[in-house]
Amino acid sequence: MSENIRILMTDDHPLITEGYQNILLATKKEHQNLIIDVASNCDESLKYMNQAEALKRPYNVFFMDISLPASSDGKFNSGEDLAVYARKLFPEAKIVILTMFNEPYRIHHIIKNIAPEGFLIKSDLTSSELASAFQAVLSNPPFYSGSVNSFIRKAISDDIVLDEINRKILYLLSQGIKTKNLKEHIDLSMSAIEKRKKHLKTLFNVEDGNDENLLTEARNNGFI
Incomplete structure (x- = not known):
């Protein structure tokens, strides 16, 4: 039986989102029908989300870059802000964060604020990892890349606790x-x-x- 999976990808580099789409379409399971929308900034992403909510056609998966052009009203300044909004609007959706940021503070903040089902550092990313992450967040989340897992292990084992x-x-x-x-x-x-x-x-x-x-x-x- 066919399964429709609605996806919103938000990244300000068209070649990157094109690559993501090609990988997912090439590696999806036979019963999966992917419906993919692409936004390149906060305004476009918000437009897609609000339309989906109004039409009662919720997204199942969000792929969010962190570094994005801010919204025109100044209320959304990053993919992190968008992910928080998406979580409120579509609580059942899976959120996958993809970012170049690998500083422990940013990783900690994103995990605490969003608790994404997927968290991938772009410098770690391969086509097979993206394909694996996509299937994992659908069926058995979370899926975190190597750098994120290393930070989590270190934070758990470290004797120093910081708020x-x-x-x-x-x-x-x-x-x-x-x-x-x-x-x-x-x-x-x-x-x-x-x-x-x-x-x-x-x-x-x-x-x-x-x-x-x-x-x-x-x-x-x-x-x-």
């Missing part, structure tokens, strides 16, 4: 954001941020107060 805010502080510092500007990105007072930084230096045994040494230790422990 979301501390992870974000480390990530922002690693991106060159100065301590005095952190409060623009984190809803905390300057004194609270300084207190957290002091705690982080204690956790990572950084005694000289140098941010670069803190970042080095955080990298060595896989947190950024």
Whole structure:
């Protein structure tokens, strides 16, 4: 018996989405009928999702890149935002994240916010892995690529436990954001941020107060 599988792919590189489509169509099971829509930015993706919801023709699978042109109203700035919206609109759908980002903070944040059924780092990706991931998320999710699994294993086994805010502080510092500007990105007072930084230096045994040494230790422990 034929099974219709509605898919929305969102990526701003047409050659990439064309490649994804060709792989899925070439490796699908005989009873699977793939109906694929393609969006190249947040606005197009939102249009497809809202139309599908209005027509009561929900998507079964979403393939989402993280780095995307923002929506025209400024409310959606990434594939991560779109995935959160898709999860609310189509709670039964499977979400597959495909991204070049492989920083532990981003991986942790995406898993916590979205809990995707599939999570693939593009630098890991092969055609066979994409085909395997697609079938796995349909029947036996989750399917995570090697880099994601390595991060999860390290996070589970690591003795150092950081909450979301501390992870974000480390990530922002690693991106060159100065301590005095952190409060623009984190809803905390300057004194609270300084207190957290002091705690982080204690956790990572950084005694000289140098941010670069803190970042080095955080990298060595896989947190950024």
